[in-house]
Structure formats: C-alpha cells, structure tokens
Amino acid sequence: MENMRRRFVLNLIAYAALRDVPATQLCRLAGIDMAVLQRTEDYVVSHHQLNSLWREASALADDILFGLHFGESLQLSALGIVGEIIRTSETVGQAVEQAAALAHLLTDLLRVTVDRTPSHFIIRFLPLTERTDLFVFRQTLELFMVFVVHELDGLLLRKVKPVSVRLPYRVEQESEYTRVFRCEIEKSAEEYALVFDNHYWTEPLLSANYEIQRTLLQNVAANNSTAGDSFKEKIHQYLLTNAYLGIRSLSEIAANFNVSPRTLQRKLKEEGISYQDVADEVRKSLAIHYLEEGDYPVKTISYMLGYNELSAFTRAFKRWTGKTPVSYQKN
Structure with a gap:
C-alpha cells in the first residue's frame, strides 16, 4: 500500500519551499528527518509531526491561509494511486464519487459524502473527531475543498465555478476566499460543503x-x-x-x-x-x-x-x- 501521508508531506514541504520556506528548517521544527523522509518509502509521519508541519509552514510563510493556497497548487499527480483512480473516471460525477470513497486514504480528519438534488450536487466534508487540532483541521479542510474545485479545472480544461461554498465559521480575508473559490462564502450553521450545478455531473472528462x-x-x-x-x-x-x-x-x-x-x-x-x-x-x-x-x-x-x-x-x-x-x- 502506498504511503499516502509521506507523499502528502513531501508535497507540502515542496510547496512551502516555493514560498521561500527553508525545507530543512521546516522539517527540523516539525521533528521530521528530511533525509530519511526522502529516501525511505515507509517513513512514518506521526500526527504530532504533521500538526507541527502545518503550524510551522504557515508561520514561516507568514500565511494564515496556507492550506487554502496549497490547495490551489496541488494536482491529482500529487495524490499518487488515488489520483490515478480518479482520473480514470469517465464523468465528473464518477470522479467526485471516487474521490469521496477514497478520502480516507488521504486524511483521517474528515470523510466526504456526495448528495444530489434535482438542481445541484453537494460535496460535504464531515469531521471525524472533535479532539483534533482546530488550526490543523481547518488548514486540511480548506486544502481539500479548494483542491476539489481547482482540480475539476484540469479534468474539464476550463475553470469550474461552484454555486456556493458553505463554512460554519466566519472567514477573515473574505475577498481571498472569494477569489480562490470563485464564489461568495456562505456562513453555514452546521456544515462544510461545496455546491455545484448539476450540469457538471455528467460532463465527460478530457483524458x-x-x-x-x-x-x-x-x-x-x-x-x-x-x-x-x-x-x-x-x-x-x-x-x-x-x-x-x-x-x-x-x-x-x-x-x-x-x-x-x-x-x-x-x-x-x-x-x-x-x-x-x-x-x-x-x-x-x-x-x-x-x-x-x-x-x-x-x-x-x-x-x-x-x-x-x-x-x-x-x-x-x-x-x-x-x-x-x-x-x-x-x-
């Protein structure tokens, strides 16, 4: 089985390096042996190390929206076998359902469900635990939400615009969220969700x-x-x-x-x-x-x-x- 957490960590470090964050310093602060991480396929990154990595990357990049911006840059290729499975889907609907089913391979902080109405399909991100670091959860959540929107661009070869983005907290820098998600952010009482028009569901992917x-x-x-x-x-x-x-x-x-x-x-x-x-x-x-x-x-x-x-x-x-x-x- 592919070491998905290691792959994710390597991509996070690579993105931080693009943001002028010294990779060796970031790993040292997070308690990660960078040399071993790079050469050892089964290197185990603990929850504590991953949480520290998020916090230190955000601090060193001086970006409280680090997860949001990381999500913009991430691509299916960064997800390894999960990305390979998603890209073999024939339509957007199939790709979304595959992604939801495989979310547990990428993170243990949340699960993903997909619901359809006559006019829309809704992708919901459901927290799996209340004991997690809230800062890390929010960074991870926003990363995956943005990734879904922007990777649909690559699947369809055009920019995809959600109908709405629902978050159960009031965001700072609202204009930046609007820019990244391409729509207004709804203050929701109880859910993290992306809402798309149903016409995307049956669109074929451009392989x-x-x-x-x-x-x-x-x-x-x-x-x-x-x-x-x-x-x-x-x-x-x-x-x-x-x-x-x-x-x-x-x-x-x-x-x-x-x-x-x-x-x-x-x-x-x-x-x-x-x-x-x-x-x-x-x-x-x-x-x-x-x-x-x-x-x-x-x-x-x-x-x-x-x-x-x-x-x-x-x-x-x-x-x-x-x-x-x-x-x-x-x-």
Whole structure:
C-alpha cells in the first residue's frame, strides 16, 4: 500500500519551499528527518509531526491561509494511486464519487459524502473527531475543498465555478476566499460543503490532459535539481507546474505567494525581469513542449496556455520562433 501521508508531506514541504520556506528548517521544527523522509518509502509521519508541519509552514510563510493556497497548487499527480483512480473516471460525477470513497486514504480528519438534488450536487466534508487540532483541521479542510474545485479545472480544461461554498465559521480575508473559490462564502450553521450545478455531473472528462500533464510534470521533476533560489525562478517553477489550465494572472500569483502585486513586481524588477516576461518564457517552453510531445490539437494547446483565440497564440508563437504552431508541429 502506498504511503499516502509521506507523499502528502513531501508535497507540502515542496510547496512551502516555493514560498521561500527553508525545507530543512521546516522539517527540523516539525521533528521530521528530511533525509530519511526522502529516501525511505515507509517513513512514518506521526500526527504530532504533521500538526507541527502545518503550524510551522504557515508561520514561516507568514500565511494564515496556507492550506487554502496549497490547495490551489496541488494536482491529482500529487495524490499518487488515488489520483490515478480518479482520473480514470469517465464523468465528473464518477470522479467526485471516487474521490469521496477514497478520502480516507488521504486524511483521517474528515470523510466526504456526495448528495444530489434535482438542481445541484453537494460535496460535504464531515469531521471525524472533535479532539483534533482546530488550526490543523481547518488548514486540511480548506486544502481539500479548494483542491476539489481547482482540480475539476484540469479534468474539464476550463475553470469550474461552484454555486456556493458553505463554512460554519466566519472567514477573515473574505475577498481571498472569494477569489480562490470563485464564489461568495456562505456562513453555514452546521456544515462544510461545496455546491455545484448539476450540469457538471455528467460532463465527460478530457483524458488527453492527463498525458500532457504527466509528461510536463516529469520534465519539471527533472529540472528541479537545477532550479535556483531567485524569485524569478520560483515564479517560473510555480507557473510551469500549474500551467495545464493557462498562465495565472499577476494578482493570482501574488496572492498565492502571500505578497501584494506591487511587491511581486518590485521583487522581479530587482532581478531585471517583469512578470509578463516570466509568463511568456513559460508559455513559450510549454508550447514547444506540447507541440513536440505528441499529436495534440493546436487549438487545445492554445486554450491550455490561456489564449482565448487561436490567432493570438499563433502570433505569439511566431514571434517566439519565427514559425506558426502548425508548421512547427509538422516539422
């Protein structure tokens, strides 16, 4: 059986590192032997260590919404065999039901149920214990709720918008929750839930995306060893690993790194580059990668890179390479 907690911890540490949190310091504060964790498949991470990891990561990143932002960056590939099972579903409904059934493999803090009405389907996140660390529970809960919303993007190759998000507590930084979830947050008396319009339920999943995403992530993993510590490189790496549904805006990236757009621009300017330059570098490398990897339609690649019109992608690609995407793919 795959060590799901170890996989989750490795992904949490990797995301924290993108946020300028020193991985060795984070592990030391959480009581985790990083070297052993990396090389030992059956390394056991205790509840106390995981709780400490959440708290220290949030503190070192200076981000009380660390779980919310981590959920934005997480992908099905990070869930190992659970992600593989979910991605073999044929429709959104099947994927949601698979995810609910497998939630116990990912966390012992909550279980997931799915209910349908004539107009909506509701994904509920039910606490399994009242004795857990409330801070850790909230971080974990928000991580999984955001992950569900944003991974549906990757399954359908477009942004999915819930009808509502229900939380039994009043949130701080409400505008950030609205940005991440793409809808208003309802103050609910008793439940943690995501509500979606029923029309999503029977939509087919676009399986071609998984092959693109898999090869992309393999390339990213191969490049991790040479990635530097500059802010530009961190942004580049983040955009690359989360680019299968377009390049995120300056304000979205700034929020994920818990800085203002102005601060992000200033940091990049100090390194002699703009955010638009970094985004274009990523688009160019992804476009070439997708065109060389297989017979993916140019229109699909254009959409995945965030271009609403094929003509705009064609102009940009010709500026980068001197060729159109179609002629480049043929050659």
